[in-house]
Amino acid sequence: MDTLSFKTVSANKATVTKEWVIVDAEGQSLGRICAKVAKLLRGKYKPNFTPHVDCGDNVIVINADKVVLTGKKWDDRVYLKFTGYPGGQRQFSPRQLQAKGSDRLFRKVVKGMLPKNRLGDKILNNLYVYEGTEHKQEAQKPRLIDINTLK
Numbered sequence: 001m002d003t004l005s006f007k008t009v010s011a012n013k014a015t016v017t018k019e020w021v022i023v024d025a026e027g028q029s030l031g032r033i034c035a036k037v038a039k040l041l042r043g044k045y046k047p048n049f050t051p052h053v054d055c056g057d058n059v060i061v062i063n064a065d066k067v068v069l070t071g072k073k074w075d076d077r078v079y080l081k082f083t084g085y086p087g088g089q090r091q092f093s094p095r096q097l098q099a100k101g102s103d104r105l106f107r108k109v110v111k112g113m114l115p116k117n118r119l120g121d122k123i124l125n126n127l128y129v130y131e132g133t134e135h136k137q138e139a140q141k142p143r144l145i146d147i148n149t150l151k
Contacts, residue, residue, distance in 0.1 A: 011050040016043075018126075019057045020142035022135070026063040028147065029070070030094070030109060036150050037061065037106075038113035041123050045150065054119060058126045060142055064102035065131040069094060079108055103129035 021040065025033055043049050043056035069077075074095045081090045097105040106129045114120035128137060 009048060011048045011053050011055050013053065015048075016053060016055040018055075020060065020137060020140040021057050022060045022062060022142045022144045023147050024063055024144070025061050025106075026066040028067060030067045030105070033061075033067065033147055034106065034109040035113060036147050037127065038110050039150070041110070041126055042114065052119065054123055054126075056123060056126060058128070058137075058140070058142075060128045060130070060135050060137055061106060062130050062133050062135060064106055064129045065098070067102070067105075074098075102131045 023033070023037060023040075037059050039045060040059050041056040043054075046055060049055060075093050077094055079092045079094070079097065081092065082088055083090065094105055097108060107124065107127065110127060111120070111124055114123055128135065
């Protein structure tokens with residue numbers, strides 16, 4: 001057996017195959033769907049995953065306004081933001097973020113699940129969130145995936 005034939009393949013920007021996928025968020029739990037979307041953005045479901053390369057897919061989330069939170073989480077959960085000035089810590093509930101736009105709530109939750117570095121900021125730009133079923137990326141021919149089949 002030739003052990004030299006088993007080489008670890010490391011993906012780079014030129015060899016990565018990025019796809020466009022659509023995820024329907026209607027009736028899904030916010031945290032569970034965002035965890036799976038973060039893994040899709042990162043590329044963890046691909047066999048050639050490389051931690052330091054943006055090898056994930058471009059994800060389009062539709063029906064983001066129909067996401068579910070159980071219990072009193074719409075009002076009791078607290079998200080924080082810091083303006084950079086003394087006394088500038090602001091807090092928001094998911095209901096307040098949803099009122100400003102569903103994309104704000106999704107981006108806030110998914111950003112917390114991505115790496116806290118330049119790669120995480122770059123990966124977050126591959127997320128597109130829409131409140132209804134209409135989106136602007138028909139030209140990319142995205143494929144609809146069932147998020148419940150992913151682990």
